[in-house]
Amino acid sequence: ALGLRAAGETPAGDAPDAIGSSRARARPAGGRRVAAWLVALLAVAAAGWWSARRIAASYFLARADAALRAGDTPQDAARALPLLARAASEQPGDFRVALRTAYAAGRAGLAPESALAAERALAIEPDSANAWEALALARLATGDAPAADVAATRALAILRDYPGALYTRALAATRLGDGPDAALARERLTALGANNPEAKRLAALLTAGAR
Helix, strand or coil: CHHHHHHHCCCCCCCCCCHHHHHHHHHHHHHHHHHHHHHHHHHHHHHHHHHHHHHHHHHHHHHHHHHHHCCCCHHHHHHHHHHHHHHHHHCCCCHHHHHHHHHHHHHCCCHHHHHHHHHHHHHHCCCCHHHHHHHHHHHHHCCCHHHHHHHHHHHHHHCCCCHHHHHHHHHHHHHCCCHHHHHHHHHHHHHHCCCCHHHHHHHHHHHCCCC
C-alpha cells in the first residue's frame, strides 16, 4: 500500500508539468505502480502458501494425536508416526511435532528414532523440560543409562517437581548402581504422589519394580 501511494504521489509544491512532460513521465510512474502491485501479489501468495502449510501441519498433528489417544499399544503409536512425518514435512521447525514424534517413537519401541526427535525438539526449545525428559526416556531405552541420567537431571533443573523426570532418574540411577540417588528420586516422587496422580502412578511402578 505504501508502495502504491509513493508511486502515485506528486511532491508538495510542485507545479503541474506541461502536457508533453506529463506524457514523458507517465511511463516511469506506471512502471512503479506495476512493480508495487507485483510485490503486493507476491506477498499475498507467500502468506497464503505459509498459512496453507501451517494448516496442513495442524491437521496431520491432530490426526496423530487422535491415533495416540486411541490406545496405549505400540501399534497405536506406530500409526501416529506417518502422520507426524507429514506434519514435519509441512512445518520442519515445529516444536510440538518434534516432541510428539519423540514420544510416539518411544511408545512404538523405536528408541533411536525417539532420541533423534527429542534432539530436534531441543534444538528448537533447549529449555524444555518435556524435551529433556523425552530424550532421557529414549536414552534409557537404548541402554545408555549415563546419558539418560544426565538428560533427566537437566529436566529436573528446569522443572524441579517433574514426575516423569524423577521416575526416569530413579531408573537410570538404579541401573548405574547409584542407590542413594535412586532412593532420593523415589522419595521425591512418592511425596509428590500425595497430590499428583501421575506421580502416584509412577511411584507405584517403581515400587512394583518396573523397568
